[in-house]
Amino acid sequence: MMRWLRLALSLCSCLWGVALALPGDEGMSSRVLACTACHGKEGRATADGYFPRIAGKPAGYLYHQLLNFRDGRRSYPQMSYLLEHLTDDYLREIANHFAALDLPYAPQPAAPLSRALLERGQQLVRHGDAGRKIPACAQCHGDAMTGVAPFVPGLLGLSRDYVASQLGAWQTGQRRAQVPDCMARVARQMTVDDVSAISAWLAAQAVPGRGRPAAAFKALLPMPCGGVDAPAVAGGAQ
Amino acid sequence: MRAGRAWLACGAGLGLLVLVAAGALLALNRLDEAPLQAQELATPATPALIARGEYLARVGNCLSCHTTQGGPAFAGGRAIDTPFGAIHAPNLTPDNATGIGRWSAREFWRAMHNGRSRDGRLLYPAFPYLSYTHVTRADSDAIYAYLHSLPPVEQKGRPHQLRFPFNTQLALAVWRAMYFRPGPWVDQPGQSPQWNRGAYLVQGLGHCAACHTPRNALGALRADAPFGGGRLAVQNWYAPALNSVREAGVADWPVSDVVALLKAGVSQQAGVSGPMAEVVFRSLQHLNDDDLQAMAEYLRSLPLREKPEPPVIEPTAAVMAQGREIYRQQCAQCHGDHGQGRAGALPALAGNRAVLLADSTNLVRVVLQGGYLPATAGNPRPHGMPPFMQSLTDAQIAAVLSYIRNAWGNGASRVDTIDVYRARERRGS
Numbered sequence: 225m226m227r228w229l230r231l232a233l234s235l236c237s238c239l240w241g242v243a244l245a246l247p248g249d250e251g252m253s254s255r256v257l258a259c260t261a262c263h264g265k266e267g268r269a270t271a272d273g274y275f276p277r278i279a280g281k282p283a284g285y286l287y288h289q290l291l292n293f294r295d296g297r298r299s300y301p302q303m304s305y306l307l308e309h310l311t312d313d314y315l316r317e318i319a320n321h322f323a324a325l326d327l328p329y330a331p332q333p334a335a336p337l338s339r340a341l342l343e344r345g346q347q348l349v350r351h352g353d354a355g356r357k358i359p360a361c362a363q364c365h366g367d368a369m370t371g372v373a374p375f376v377p378g379l380l381g382l383s384r385d386y387v388a389s390q391l392g393a394w395q396t397g398q399r400r401a402q403v404p405d406c407m408a409r410v411a412r413q414m415t416v417d418d419v420s421a422i423s424a425w426l427a428a429q430a431v432p433g434r435g436r437p438a439a440a441f442k443a444l445l446p447m448p449c450g451g452v453d454a455p456a457v458a459g460g461a462q
Numbered sequence: 463m464r465a466g467r468a469w470l471a472c473g474a475g476l477g478l479l480v481l482v483a484a485g486a487l488l489a490l491n492r493l494d495e496a497p498l499q500a501q502e503l504a505t506p507a508t509p510a511l512i513a514r515g516e517y518l519a520r521v522g523n524c525l526s527c528h529t530t531q532g533g534p535a536f537a538g539g540r541a542i543d544t545p546f547g548a549i550h551a552p553n554l555t556p557d558n559a560t561g562i563g564r565w566s567a568r569e570f571w572r573a574m575h576n577g578r579s580r581d582g583r584l585l586y587p588a589f590p591y592l593s594y595t596h597v598t599r600a601d602s603d604a605i606y607a608y609l610h611s612l613p614p615v616e617q618k619g620r621p622h623q624l625r626f627p628f629n630t631q632l633a634l635a636v637w638r639a640m641y642f643r644p645g646p647w648v649d650q651p652g653q654s655p656q657w658n659r660g661a662y663l664v665q666g667l668g669h670c671a672a673c674h675t676p677r678n679a680l681g682a683l684r685a686d687a688p689f690g691g692g693r694l695a696v697q698n699w700y701a702p703a704l705n706s707v708r709e710a711g712v713a714d715w716p717v718s719d720v721v722a723l724l725k726a727g728v729s730q731q732a733g734v735s736g737p738m739a740e741v742v743f744r745s746l747q748h749l750n751d752d753d754l755q756a757m758a759e760y761l762r763s764l765p766l767r768e769k770p771e772p773p774v775i776e777p778t779a780a781v782m783a784q785g786r787e788i789y790r791q792q793c794a795q796c797h798g799d800h801g802q803g804r805a806g807a808l809p810a811l812a813g814n815r816a817v818l819l820a821d822s823t824n825l826v827r828v829v830l831q832g833g834y835l836p837a838t839a840g841n842p843r844p845h846g847m848p849p850f851m852q853s854l855t856d857a858q859i860a861a862v863l864s865y866i867r868n869a870w871g872n873g874a875s876r877v878d879t880i881d882v883y884r885a886r887e888r889r890g891s
Contacts, residue, residue, distance in 0.1 A: 254807075257796070258832045258846025261853065295532030302831065302849060304531065309743040309836035314843055
């Protein structure tokens with residue numbers, strides 16, 4: 225782990241020299257070393273799965289998360305601390321920097337999981353559960369589950385622990401977004417078993433291509449979402 | 463019979479003593495207070511007055527304490543942690559029920575000048591009225607007009623969480639009798655108007671002493687050591703002395719560098735971190751150049767009072783070797799092989815006062831938690847120091863800091879593993 229981080233940092237600093245020469249970038253790589261210390265080289269995440277990948281995520285999504293951490297809608301003291309005295313403009317620039325990185329994903333580690341669990345996860349991700357007012361994940365996060373630009377994140381290429389802990393944080397209110405907080409509403413419909421199955425299936429999928437988000441939604445959103453500029457089904461899934 | 467009389471005399475004497483003490487306590491807590499009943503015409507809240515009040519509220523950095531993270535501006539609720547417990551900043555918006563909607567300008571002035579609330583209660587000095595007492599009535603009225611121009615926010619204040627006896631008005635009255643004297647501002651004759659303006663801002667609304675002056679065991683500012691450097695006990699930062707060239711004194715800096723530090727958060731010589739980053743971000747960067755120049759002139763004129771340096775405890779050769787290796791791998795890419803930094807972007811570590819402070823708390827915290835300089839108009843895209851709390855152990859951080867403090871001509875006491883451990887365990891508090 226230590227050696228890996230050292231390697232990552234030294235690689236970053238090599239790349240820094242390159243980045244300084246790139247037009248338009250103006251040395252952002254060196255400015256975001258505070259991010260890549262935990263989120264891995266160029267924001268690709270590290271093998272331990274605790275800090276999520278940020279490279280190539282939709283720009284609006286990353287920007288909103290930076291605002292959420294700075295303004296207390298998400299809770300991770302170290303993130304809030306780093307962002308406390310940064311402006312909206314600069315956070316947008318940082319978000320755009322990571323969103324523009326088009327980098328391959330490492331293969332997902334194989335995990336011994338039961339067929340029943342994976343099938344249940346796939347069912348919920350692909351089709352949801354209308355009876356319990358759980359929309360399909362794919363309805364908002366894209367058919368390929370790689371997100372929809374610019375606001376909705378992909379769900380692949382993340383560790384099972386990360387996905388499960390985020391769903392748990394949505395349920396308890398520790399993670400929030402702008403109102404109306406659609407994801408909190410969906411997550412609160414889920415049982416512990418749902419979270420377990422969904423996170424297991426998502427973490428077992430290979431990321432197609434380079435995981436670039438889809439350009440647009442294919443249908444109306446199942447409910448209104450704060451900060452997501454897209455039309456929703458009238459009245460939402462009440 | 464005789465014994466009974468003696469007891470009576472004793473009791474009467476004691477009662478008299480209590481009365482005298484109570485009277486003194488009351489009198490000392492009512493110094494320089496005008497009766498509230500006196501009728502006076504309210505100053506009309508013109509747009510110009512409101513704009514001046516907004517500016518002055520920036521100078522006083524009212525927003526920082528009176529707003530929660532991401533919460534409505536000035537609506538209060540933020541906890542100010544002190545060694546005596548948490549004090550919750552109240553709602554300053556003009557809501558009638560939960561804010562200062564019913565307050566008069568005179569009552570607001572009494573809070574600023576005398577530290578007394580509208581209902582007569584004594585206020586806790588976490589509200590820095592030991593400094594604000596120097597603010598003029600005219601400036602207080604302008605801030606009042608500005609606060610009353612804000613949209614009212616209904617947000618009930620949270621009760622303070624102070625331990626006994628600090629939660630009693632009696633304890634507060636005794637503290638105030640010992641340590642608080644209201645003081646109207648008086649310009650120093652023989653000093654320039656600019657110097658006096660700077661002194662007024664630094665000692666009044668700027669309330670620099672709240673952090674930069676050391677406190678005694680009862681949390682009072684030490685009158686014998688103004689601006690001599692203070693520990694922020696719970697926040698766990700050290701606010702360096704403003705009257706020491708070894709710490710944060712600016713006597714030998716050009717005025718332009720002092721102004722740059724206050725306005726942009728970074729100058730040729732230094733950058734701001736920790737609580738000072740907040741002060742620059744929310745307050746100082748919004749000050750006009752005349753006021754910044756005035757503050758710089760005053761700060762440069764502070765009489766130097768160098769503290770005796772504690773003896774330097776050098777690191778062992780083994781620690782230096784370990785530290786050198788960690789530095790080469792983790793730090794040299796940005797800070798340079800010789801700690802020279804990169805002008806205009808990344809700070810030099812050789813000869814850097816913040817690196818060499820006898821109290822290494824700030825240094826350890828910067829390595830553990832990283833951090834950005836505040837993004838200001840003068841430095842809109844700051845570089846970020848990576849946090850190393852995930853990747854380096856306490857012993858490794860101690861070694862690399864011991865090396866940095868003793869390489870390239872630097873000389874300062876080593877940092878021990880226990881110093882890093884203490885800072886790590888108290889982070890975020």
